[in-house]
Amino acid sequence: MESGLGHRTVPLLLAESSLSGTAKNWSSFLYLCSDMTLEVNYFNETHAVWEPLIERVEDGKRRWNLKLEVR
Structure with missing residues (x-):
């Protein structure tokens, strides 16, 4: 997202996200x-730098991870 006038x-x-998923056994045990x-x-x-708005630093990773499993 940017803001400003003219040039x-x-x-x-700056937001970066990704979503991936898998599904197995559609007919029996989903x-x-x-x-x-x-x-x-x-x-x-x-300071002309990008700073984290949502901050979580664990093992050098700055991203939040959400994992969901349904059986």
Whole structure:
């Protein structure tokens, strides 16, 4: 997302996400598994750097992971 007037625009938010899933055994015992990741950063114009808006740092990873399994 960007903001500004004319040729002067400033980036505001950067969001990256992904969703993947699998389904097995449609006819008998249905098994669903999905995985979603999310990372959101905002642009600090004073320092000209991207900083995390949603921050979670674990083992060097900055993304949130959500895993869902249904049997």
